[in-house]
Amino acid sequence: MPTIARELAGLAALIADPGRALILSRLMDGRPQTAGELALVAGVTPQTASWHLGRLVQHALLKVERRGPRRLYRLATPLVAQILEGMMTVAVTGPHATRPPARIDAAMRRARTCYDHLAGELGVALADALREREYLVLDQEVGELTEGGTAFLGSFGIDLDPSARHRRVLCRPCLDWSERRPHLAGRAGAALAELAFQRDWIRRRPQGRSVEITDTGLDAFRTLFGVCI
Amino acid sequence: MPTIARELAGLAALIADPGRALILSRLMDGRPQTAGELALVAGVTPQTASWHLGRLVQHALLKVERRGPRRLYRLATPLVAQILEGMMTVAVTGPHATRPPARIDAAMRRARTCYDHLAGELGVALADALREREYLVLDQEVGELTEGGTAFLGSFGIDLDPSARHRRVLCRPCLDWSERRPHLAGRAGAALAELAFQRDWIRRRPQGRSVEITDTGLDAFRTLFGVCI
DNA sequence: TGAACGTTTCGATCATGATCGAAACGTTAC
DNA sequence: GTAACGTTTCGATCATGATCGAAACGTTCA
Structure with missing residues (x-):
């Protein structure tokens, strides 16, 4: 029934x-x-x-x-990806008392793609850095890009139309299952990931979702975003 | 691995x-x-x-x-409830081509609780009405209560502290699996549901999550919210 | 048209885990 | 202490569905 x-x-x-x-x-x-x-x-x-x-x-x-x-x-659909990501969060945060912290592949934990944006230590660190500079407001459930943040991304050639015409939202948090804290998703997150791929800051590994941070990337994340990882 | x-x-x-x-x-x-x-x-x-x-x-x-x-x-945790609700959405929207629109219990479809807020036809209709009056901005991924909306809820004695101190967000959308459109969740959604129970607009059924809309409720939703259901 | 390749369908086998009866456990009330 | 009740543990049974070998299918290329 x-x-x-x-x-x-x-x-x-x-x-x-x-x-x-x-x-x-x-x-x-x-x-x-x-x-x-x-x-x-x-x-x-x-x-x-x-x-x-x-x-x-x-x-x-x-x-x-x-x-x-x-x-x-x-x-x-993106909805399927979103739900799977959410399930992973529950799956990992769930039995933390029972089992040891569920050792995850180190590479995945460090940096990976989450559908079309960045996740893992890198993703969370970038979100934290943007928040630190007040480019971004982001908690577990809502996120917003400030004017400064829009300008900052614009300086990289990222032009995000803020109108509500898009089916996808500009900026939203995505709970990171390995870090247990939110990273940046939505069109802004996707654009940032695309930028990182284009500038060879990160590279996809032949198999798996994890990405490799290049030396150029390490440098760029440090000098441009103030992220030391 | x-x-x-x-x-x-x-x-x-x-x-x-x-x-x-x-x-x-x-x-x-x-x-x-x-x-x-x-x-x-x-x-x-x-x-x-x-x-x-x-x-x-x-x-x-x-x-x-x-x-x-x-x-x-x-x-x-509320996260578990949120993920389960999300899974239901995928489960229902998924095989729409395969099977007939997955006939759901009529009562559940009409009005039910979704953890601590309202869902189903009633939940979505209330969200639509609040949006119509510009008390609320709500799309699939983000939601915000306007000043007018805060005042409107305040007129019912609902006092929502807008400070960011709370662990739970004030206002967020929750994709309704039966209506396939967002309804109101977060503290605002919970407060609205609590109001409806307190004023006897709705009553819990002895078993199941579905709720019964009382005659008082039908009247209240129509005159106070402009919702005819 | 025929050959090669990636992919799917069919059929039989096998393993995981859901189920219930019986009995033990723990709490409350007398 | 003893009885009553809700709940859990144990043990054996049974069903669902995951798996692979063999073979067919459909597409591409010569």
Whole structure:
């Protein structure tokens, strides 16, 4: 009767399989992946991965696009990414009394993409620095870019149209599951991440969501943002 | 190796069982429940429910408190409630192409509590009405109460300290899974719900999260908020 | 048209964990 | 202390769904 609970359980069951969780986690960086690659990530055979991917698409967690003889899978919507990120936060903050602080891959913890913006130590440190300079107001639930912050980002060539026309919000906090504190998301966060990639401050690692901070990046984050990491 | 995916899968597995999902959904209204009542809700024997409850507590989704010979269970944190609500949204909006619009209990759809504020048709209609009168700015991701809105709520005796001292945010949107549009959450949303209960505009039903709108309530919502439902 | 490749479908096997009966536990009331 | 009640623990049973081998499918390229 309470069908919403059934729906909830169904969605959770979809994420509950380790292989599918691995696939979803991998797709959290926003880039589409082929079925074969995702099979490797999940550590299962292609046919098993195909079965998982089919279920994820059927339940609208994933979108699939045919590119030649292969198929590219990606998260269906930003909402899906947001919820998965939230679940990770609960999953990590939850049993802290039970288990030791859930050792996470060091690389992921240090710096990673969270759909389209930056997370991990780097993401949180950048948000803190922007807050320190009063470029940004950010707590667990709401965020706002100040005039100074808009100008600061503008000095890097980031032009954020502040009008409310956009479907996506300009600036919002995203609770970082590894740091347990908010980092910067929304269009501002995405623009900042894009800037960092373009200027080669950070590089995507061949696999996984973690990113590598280059020497140039270390220097830039220190001198331009006052972030020492 | 990617332990975060394991954590994610573990959390999801916890929610994936229909019985546990029923229990969690029931506890989403914020009121603690005894183990026996939750066994009834889940449709299992007390010993099975006890097993489920133990797992949920162990993984920090639930808190338990001994009240005499019985034990009261409640959601561990507001964050847990928020994530569950988000998951419901994804669960319902997800497979809309596959299945028919996932028929939800009519009562739940009409009016219910969402942890400590109002949701369903009623919740969304109230948010719309407040927006219409420019008491409130609310989109999918951010929300703000205007001066007029603060005054309006004040006229009902709701005094919301706007200082940033509080752990909880004053005003935020919460995506309504049944209406697929945001309703009002945060302290403002909680205060509004409390007002409605105190003035007998709405009453909790003996079981479930849905609430009944009284005749007084229908009248009050129409004359005071301009909401016809 | 035929061959190569990535991907999916089918079928059978196997493991994880949900379930309940029986009994023990802990608290309260008398 | 003893009885009554709500709750938990233990043990055995059972069902769901994850897995892979084999084979078919569909697309691209020669």
